[in-house]
Amino acid sequence: MKKIVFDLLNNDNGQHFAIEGAKRFLKENPNYKLILVGNREMIEKEFSEINKNQYEIFENNEIAKKIESPRDALKSNSSMFEAFELVSSENADGILSSGDSASFIILSALKIKRLPKVSRPAFMPIIPTSKDKDILVLDVGANINVKAEYFLEWAKLAVQYYEAIYNIQNPTIGQLNIGTEHYKGSEIAKEAYELLKNNQDNFKFAGFVEPGSAINGEVDILVADGYGGNIFLKTLESSFLAFSKMLKGIFLKNFLTKISALLVKKHFKKMKNRFDYRNTGGAFIVGLEKIVVKAHGGSDDLAFYNALNQIKLAIDKNLVEKLKAINEEKNEEL
Amino acid sequence: MKKIVFDLLNNDNGQHFAIEGAKRFLKENPNYKLILVGNREMIEKEFSEINKNQYEIFENNEIAKKIESPRDALKSNSSMFEAFELVSSENADGILSSGDSASFIILSALKIKRLPKVSRPAFMPIIPTSKDKDILVLDVGANINVKAEYFLEWAKLAVQYYEAIYNIQNPTIGQLNIGTEHYKGSEIAKEAYELLKNNQDNFKFAGFVEPGSAINGEVDILVADGYGGNIFLKTLESSFLAFSKMLKGIFLKNFLTKISALLVKKHFKKMKNRFDYRNTGGAFIVGLEKIVVKAHGGSDDLAFYNALNQIKLAIDKNLVEKLKAINEEKNEEL
Numbered sequence: 001m002k003k004i005v006f007d008l009l010n011n012d013n014g015q016h017f018a019i020e021g022a023k024r025f026l027k028e029n030p031n032y033k034l035i036l037v038g039n040r041e042m043i044e045k046e047f048s049e050i051n052k053n054q055y056e057i058f059e060n061n062e063i064a065k066k067i068e069s070p071r072d073a074l075k076s077n078s079s080m081f082e083a084f085e086l087v088s089s090e091n092a093d094g095i096l097s098s099g100d101s102a103s104f105i106i107l108s109a110l111k112i113k114r115l116p117k118v119s120r121p122a123f124m125p126i127i128p129t130s131k132d133k134d135i136l137v138l139d140v141g142a143n144i145n146v147k148a149e150y151f152l153e154w155a156k157l158a159v160q161y162y163e164a165i166y167n168i169q170n171p172t173i174g175q176l177n178i179g180t181e182h183y184k185g186s187e188i189a190k191e192a193y194e195l196l197k198n199n200q201d202n203f204k205f206a207g208f209v210e211p212g213s214a215i216n217g218e219v220d221i222l223v224a225d226g227y228g229g230n231i232f233l234k235t236l237e238s239s240f241l242a243f244s245k246m247l248k249g250i251f252l253k254n255f256l257t258k259i260s261a262l263l264v265k266k267h268f269k270k271m272k273n274r275f276d277y278r279n280t281g282g283a284f285i286v287g288l289e290k291i292v293v294k295a296h297g298g299s300d301d302l303a304f305y306n307a308l309n310q311i312k313l314a315i316d317k318n319l320v321e322k323l324k325a326i327n328e329e330k331n332e333e334l
Numbered sequence: 335m336k337k338i339v340f341d342l343l344n345n346d347n348g349q350h351f352a353i354e355g356a357k358r359f360l361k362e363n364p365n366y367k368l369i370l371v372g373n374r375e376m377i378e379k380e381f382s383e384i385n386k387n388q389y390e391i392f393e394n395n396e397i398a399k400k401i402e403s404p405r406d407a408l409k410s411n412s413s414m415f416e417a418f419e420l421v422s423s424e425n426a427d428g429i430l431s432s433g434d435s436a437s438f439i440i441l442s443a444l445k446i447k448r449l450p451k452v453s454r455p456a457f458m459p460i461i462p463t464s465k466d467k468d469i470l471v472l473d474v475g476a477n478i479n480v481k482a483e484y485f486l487e488w489a490k491l492a493v494q495y496y497e498a499i500y501n502i503q504n505p506t507i508g509q510l511n512i513g514t515e516h517y518k519g520s521e522i523a524k525e526a527y528e529l530l531k532n533n534q535d536n537f538k539f540a541g542f543v544e545p546g547s548a549i550n551g552e553v554d555i556l557v558a559d560g561y562g563g564n565i566f567l568k569t570l571e572s573s574f575l576a577f578s579k580m581l582k583g584i585f586l587k588n589f590l591t592k593i594s595a596l597l598v599k600k601h602f603k604k605m606k607n608r609f610d611y612r613n614t615g616g617a618f619i620v621g622l623e624k625i626v627v628k629a630h631g632g633s634d635d636l637a638f639y640n641a642l643n644q645i646k647l648a649i650d651k652n653l654v655e656k657l658k659a660i661n662e663e664k665n666e667e668l
Contacts, residue, residue: 215572226512232569235545247581263591
């Protein structure tokens with residue numbers, strides 16, 4: 001039986017949605033067991049219909065505080081902290097939490113073993129594009145200070161995730177930069193460019209790309225340092241939110257605009273769904289010997305359910321074993 | 335008579351729009367003279383109605399090539415290169431060109447004197463927000479490698495521009511970062527944060543801000559290193575373009591959606607106008623002893639006309655003299 005640790009607390013909306021998402025997931029996946037960290041009473045009340053051998057409860061009612069310094073993440077008895085400890089003590093295959101990103105990254109890096117030949121774990125969300133496809137972006141904030149070799153390591157990890165998720169081999173990778181010209185960017189960016197260009201074993205390298213190439217789905221994977229990747233992701237999210245809000249303002253203006261809204265409603269809903277983070281689940285932390293996913297702080301039951309399925313997909317494809325084998329091979333070659 | 339050098343070439347659409355923009359500007363501003371660099375025949379044909387003492391023509395028909403390396407910008411006889419030379423030889427007050435950004439920045443830095451106490455010039459566009467206001471963002475790509483003190487220097491320059499443009503004193507400045515927490519970001523970002531926090535003489539410092547704060551107009555000025563600022567700006571531009579395109583796709587779907595489009599058309603046009611770069615003119619290069627503006631490569635007559643007015647506004651408010659006086663004062667204090 002495969003096991004996923006699920007921190008039910010640390011969600012903006014309480015435990016209810018997490019419990020609902022977990023229930024739906026377990027009903028559909030009898031070969032999975034969830035190790036639930038949260039309030040025993042609430043869980044047991046909702047789980048009467050679930051097979052007892054499909055879950056285990058670890059009582060914890062302490063929400064992770066917003067940390068004041070990185071060290072604070074380790075001085076904690078929170079459910080998120082306990083969840084990360086349980087991954088190894090219960091030998092689970094994956095973990096899901098919607099807790100604060102800063103603590104999440106620190107706990108991931110310290111509590112879960114890194115894959116061989118990976119210098120640093122990276123944050124990798126799945127993002128929608130204006131085309132009918134999603135792309136993977138990494139790193140989006142775990143690593144502010146980077147070295148050129150991280151980019152290649154991350155690219156190789158992302159390729160395996162991309163193949164597992166979309167069944168597509170040899171994806172196209174772009175490197176986020178301030179222009180497509182080879183002389184632009186930092187020294188590290190230029191070094192990383194050379195590394196990526198000279199190691200296109202299982203991906204095509206599109207070179208330096210600007211944000212628009214990613215937004216329009218011209219690449220499958222976007223590699224970036226954590227600073228640039230984070231600014232890219234947050235600007236994208238905020239732009240779409242701002243645009244949607246302005247749009248809504250227009251449609252609510254008067255009687256005629258309200259009629260107009262009715263006529264396009266279903267098409268807009270479809271577009272909005274495409275850009276709804278709840279439908280992609282969460283962001284992977286890649287480079288670790290477990291499948292680690294951080295759900296959005298505002299996740300609802302659908303978001304949690306999708307995040308659990310996202311973890312399941314990676315587990316079912318034996319992604320960690322595959323990455324270990326590939327990276328150990330590389331080790332022997334040296 | 336105030337003088338602006340105007341490079342008419344180096345526009346995606348040829349010289350026609352630049353000539354039209356110049357004509358309109360001169361008709362409305364008899365106290366201004368334009369030093370035009372471009373094709374003499376084309377200009378003279380269109381300028382028959384313009385007062386001869388309001389313009390001077392320097393014949394040049396060489397478009398600036400896209401450079402292969404930064405040095406290439408200086409090995410050139412292009413109209414943009416000549417325009418930058420003319421700023422000092424003709425003792426002009428400002429310069430406008432829509433040529434390639436990379437060359438533009440290099441020529442600005444090398445051909446135009448820096449203001450006292452400014453380490454590096456910065457690229458500063460005016461960007462629209464989801465509120466009914468625009469904000470200034472700098473740097474957006476001139477400086478990839480930054481020092482903490484640049485942020486404070488740029489903040490002080492931007493404050494003066496903001497006051498000149500909007501007649502508003504004591505604007506709010508945010509520093510672009512991957513989170514609002516003080517422990518986040520690079521060492522340089524944290525140093526810059528302290529400098530800004532301790533020097534709020536003529537601005538309010540909002541601390542670290544994420545992209546959303548700028549997009550929603552919660553700050554008046556956003557300071558950033560050139561890398562982060564560039565990723566922010568280009569992601570914002572590309573997101574809005576992608577969203578507009580998807581919107582158009584929806585409205586063109588069928589008969590009912592086309593009717594819907596008719597009912598909201600004028601409101602959308604207004605929103606689109608807000609986000610149309612042509613209405614803001616161009617991006618300032620700040621930190622120099624002239625008013626320097628880079629227009630968009632795809633500028634039309636309206637965009638050029640607005641860019642010329644943007645330069646005029648700064649000249650009429652004696653911005654350079656003011657900045658020189660402030661920065662020289664600071665010099666004496668030391």
